[in-house]
Amino acid sequence: MSTPNNLIDFLVNQANGVKGLADLNLPNIPHQYIQPIQARLDSCKIIPHDSEEQSIPIIDFTNWDDPDVQDSIFSAATKLGFFQIVNHGIPINVLDDLKASVHKFFELPVEEKKSVKENSPPEVVRLATSFSPHAESVLEWKDYLQLVYTSEEKIHAYWPVVCKNQALEYMKYADAFIRKLLKVLLKKLNVKELDKEREYALMGAMILGFNYYPACPEPELVSGVGPHSDISSITVLLQDDIGGLYVRGKDGDSWINVPPVNGALVINIGDVLQIMSNGRYKSIEHRVVVDGNKTRISMPIFVNPAPDAVIGTLPEVLENGEEPHYKQVVFSDYFNYFFSKAHDGKKTIEFAKI
Numbered sequence: 163m164s165t166p167n168n169l170i171d172f173l174v175n176q177a178n179g180v181k182g183l184a185d186l187n188l189p190n191i192p193h194q195y196i197q198p199i200q201a202r203l204d205s206c207k208i209i210p211h212d213s214e215e216q217s218i219p220i221i222d223f224t225n226w227d228d229p230d231v232q233d234s235i236f237s238a239a240t241k242l243g244f245f246q247i248v249n250h251g252i253p254i255n256v257l258d259d260l261k262a263s264v265h266k267f268f269e270l271p272v273e274e275k276k277s278v279k280e281n282s283p284p285e286v287v288r289l290a291t292s293f294s295p296h297a298e299s300v301l302e303w304k305d306y307l308q309l310v311y312t313s314e315e316k317i318h319a320y321w322p323v324v325c326k327n328q329a330l331e332y333m334k335y336a337d338a339f340i341r342k343l344l345k346v347l348l349k350k351l352n353v354k355e356l357d358k359e360r361e362y363a364l365m366g367a368m369i370l371g372f373n374y375y376p377a378c379p380e381p382e383l384v385s386g387v388g389p390h391s392d393i394s395s396i397t398v399l400l401q402d403d404i405g406g407l408y409v410r411g412k413d414g415d416s417w418i419n420v421p422p423v424n425g426a427l428v429i430n431i432g433d434v435l436q437i438m439s440n441g442r443y444k445s446i447e448h449r450v451v452v453d454g455n456k457t458r459i460s461m462p463i464f465v466n467p468a469p470d471a472v473i474g475t476l477p478e479v480l481e482n483g484e485e486p487h488y489k490q491v492v493f494s495d496y497f498n499y500f501f502s503k504a505h506d507g508k509k510t511i512e513f514a515k516i
């Protein structure tokens with residue numbers, strides 16, 4: 163077997179994705195995936211796991227309205243912008259069923275995935291590979307499915323049957339957890355409640371992503387996801403036990419691993435909450451390294467504003483007379499800008515800076 167002649171056609175139009183490419187068992191990756199040396203993760207830049215100052219905190223959410231728990235969430239959101247939550251209230255079997263259904267989806271025959279790709283309205287279901295293959299100079303070693311958490315009617319009509327019930331069950335539990343977490347984060351910004359208007363601007367359009375990173379014959383040459391910050395208000399991510407997610411360290415030149423913790427959810431602050439909090443909460447860059455032997459999956463919920471919501475710094479944050487660092491932007495403009503280019507670290511937020 164050799165690399166398909168028209169790689170983009172094979173990956174995108176024929177819906178084989180990088181899973182289809184990995185299944186060819188090529189000894190080397192196509193040159194389109196080879197990252198320039200400066201874009202690869204140098205292992206000497208990885209912070210050791212035992213570093214206390216620079217590790218991702220694990221927070222028990224059982225007593226989520228306890229001030230100490232809320233203080234630790236606030237502290238994590240203002241420092242690394244990343245933390246893990248245990249005892250979030252979502253049963254372990256719901257998480258396990260979701261993971262199994264993600265593998266089932268990507269293992270479907272290619273004709274079925276092609277049909278999902280061609281017959282789904284993009285505002286409900288989107289199957290893609292890499293990140294924005296037409297805008298990137300180097301491809302990312304990842305396939306992904308995005309399920310928009312919209313009306314039950316559209317969900318039942320369009321979410322793929324192999325994963326529909328599992329994804330919906332997960333989202334129902336996750337929705338309740340996300341409201342609690344947003345309440346805590348807002349309270350610390352002097353916002354008393356998550357009223358309808360705030361709900362629209364913080365979680366008006368949630369997207370459940372399925373990320374699929376097949377085992378790669380030359381993992382050190384590729385990127386699963388390049389350095390970027392999320393454009394969401396928050397992202398709630400379930401990862402499997404393979405590992406590969408890294409967060410940029412305080413010095414700007416090191417990377418901190420987010421170790422898999424069984425049953426935990428990884429939370430990170432996205433650009434929208436950085437903007438709303440006028441920079442108190444940090445939307446930190448992160449990236450994904452792929453494995454040489456095993457397929458890794460991860461399932462982010464991008465807790466996004468509604469497309470027409472106007473995002474800006476919250477008046478409650480500016481009560482002390484502080485100047486806003488960001489202008490008001492319509493979320494769909496921010497979203498379209500993000501997807502119009504390759505992953506580019508923290509540059510997206512410049513779009514909203516004053």
Ligand SMILES: O=C(O)CCC(=O)C(=O)O
Nearest residue numbers: 373387401407450460462
């Ligand atoms: O796979 C992961 O662990 C993270 C993926 C990610 O950063 C993203 O989808 O935005």
Ligand SMILES: [Fe+2]
Nearest residue numbers: 390391392448
């Ligand atoms: Fe991300």
